[in-house]
Amino acid sequence: MLYSGDYGPTDEVLDKAESSLELFFFFMPRRLWLKIACESNRYYDQHLNERVDRMYEKKVAQDADVTRDSVLLAEMKQHKNIKAKDVLHCIGLLIARMLCPHKHCFADHWAKEGVGAVPKGTFGRYMSKARFGRIMQNLHFTDNTDAKAETDRAWKVRSVVDALQETFARGYNVLPVLAFDEAMIPSRSRNNVTRQFMKDNPHKWGTKVFMTCCADTAYCLRLEMYCGTEQHADELGGASPTEFSAIRDYHGWMGGVDIHDQLRLQRYSLQQSVRCRKFYKTVFLGLVDMAMVNAFIVYREYKKQQGEPAPDHAEFLQELQAQLLQVTSADLIDESSACAIKPQWTRPKPPQAC
Numbered sequence: 001m002l003y004s005g006d007y008g009p010t011d012e013v014l015d016k017a018e019s020s021l022e023l024f025f026f027f028m029p030r031r032l033w034l035k036i037a038c039e040s041n042r043y044y045d046q047h048l049n050e051r052v053d054r055m056y057e058k059k060v061a062q063d064a065d066v067t068r069d070s071v072l073l074a075e076m077k078q079h080k081n082i083k084a085k086d087v088l089h090c091i092g093l094l095i096a097r098m099l100c101p102h103k104h105c106f107a108d109h110w111a112k113e114g115v116g117a118v119p120k121g122t123f124g125r126y127m128s129k130a131r132f133g134r135i136m137q138n139l140h141f142t143d144n145t146d147a148k149a150e151t152d153r154a155w156k157v158r159s160v161v162d163a164l165q166e167t168f169a170r171g172y173n174v175l176p177v178l179a180f181d182e183a184m185i186p187s188r189s190r191n192n193v194t195r196q197f198m199k200d201n202p203h204k205w206g207t208k209v210f211m212t213c214c215a216d217t218a219y220c221l222r223l224e225m226y227c228g229t230e231q232h233a234d235e236l237g238g239a240s241p242t243e244f245s246a247i248r249d250y251h252g253w254m255g256g257v258d259i260h261d262q263l264r265l266q267r268y269s270l271q272q273s274v275r276c277r278k279f280y281k282t283v284f285l286g287l288v289d290m291a292m293v294n295a296f297i298v299y300r301e302y303k304k305q306q307g308e309p310a311p312d313h314a315e316f317l318q319e320l321q322a323q324l325l326q327v328t329s330a331d332l333i334d335e336s337s338a339c340a341i342k343p344q345w346t347r348p349k350p351p352q353a354c
Contacts, residue, residue: 007175007214009298017302020295020316021323026171027291030332032163033084036141039159040082043140051075082135085327086127090135091270091288092324093123095317098273106274126325139281154225156280160287161225168294172219179215182208183223185271185286207283219297220290267313292320 009017016022056071093109102108102121110129111121123132141159142149149155185207212222270292271285296317300310311319 007173008217009219009301010171010173013171013298014302014305017298019323020299020320021327023295023299024292024320024324027164027167027294028160028288029163029167030084032160033087034332035159036087036139037082037084039140039142040087040135040138042143044079044082044138046144048072048075079134080131082138083329084332085329086131086135087139088324088327089127090132090139092321092327093126093132094270094274094285095321095324096123098268098270099314099317099321101273136276136281139284141280141284157225157283157287160284161223164223164287164291167291168221168223171294171298172214172221174221175214175216177215178221179213181211181213183211185209185283207286217297217301218293220294223290268317292317295320 013023013026016026052068052072052075055075056066056068059066059071097106097109102111102118107129109121109123112124114120123129141157142155146155148158152158154161207225210224211220213220270289271282274285276282276285296313299316303310
């Protein structure tokens with residue numbers, strides 16, 4: 001017998017639904033962004049020496065009169081620690097680009113003068129182009145030195161996936177009928193260790209994700225990243241009965257995953273608004289898209305319950321990006337206790353200038 005009780009957003013998430021930003025923080029909690037900032041700083045420190053070596057070799061090739069110590073000193077003076085609010089500001093700027101893109105060049109968002117009817121860039125009001133580039137260059141989510149990095153193909157984004165697994169389940173009461181299907185986080189990078197090929201999918205290459213969605217509202221209750229076959233079907237034993245009733249009901253209930261994909265990929269896609277060199281950053285933006293779609297679905301349900309007009313997707317995203325760009329460190333918990341990092345490598349001290 002099917003479950004016949006109430007379903008929909010939980011009271012816990014509805015308490016946050018008055019603000020699009022608080023909804024976003026429900027699905028991607030503040031502690032996650034604090035951890036991302038910690039891991040990004042760790043990643044910068046771990047690769048500082050090789051980065052300085054490349055910079056020094058480049059300057060030597062240009063016949064510049066420099067020493068490696070002077071290059072290291074200049075780099076460490078120029079770099080500022082990445083804070084959680086900085087990462088959130090970058091996400092806000094990427095959402096703004098998704099809504100109002102400069103198609104010619106990403107750098108046009110920092111243009112100081114307009115051309116004809118094409119307006120000048122506005123991103124410079126919130127963050128310099130150099131600062132944005134440094135944050136995106138060092139954006140990281142887990143520790144590469146962890147032993148699990150050798151066995152978990154999804155380790156690069158594991159902290160994000162685990163957080164979404166928890167919050168997606170907490171945000172919704174399960175309904176009688178669920179839609180379960182494959183979805184794709186598009187990625188053509190050959191370095192993507194989770195890349196799969198799905199010939200019948202509009203985006204044929206990418207990270208395959210199994211999604212369990214509400215067949216009515218398209219809310220995603222659970223997602224599983226496919227990291228390769230662990231067990232073949234013929235090893236499980238037993239018969240495989242044909243279920244014609246499932247085929248009969250498919251078209252009536254499978255719209256949940258399809259609608260979620262349309263909201264995530266065909267209307268407004270953070271992931272597809274920018275191209276990243278590192279595959280795991282592309283996957284991360286795809287996961288942020290999923291969180292924003294869930295937040296929008298809950299926001300819309302909340303407005304209906306309040307008897308207010310349901311906002312469209314663009315209005316929700318406009319409000320969210322404006323609020324993200326106003327986030328300060330005071331809006332977040334103490335960053336010094338965000339994550340228990342046990343550094344295995346000590347950041348070098350800058351050489352003393354003579």
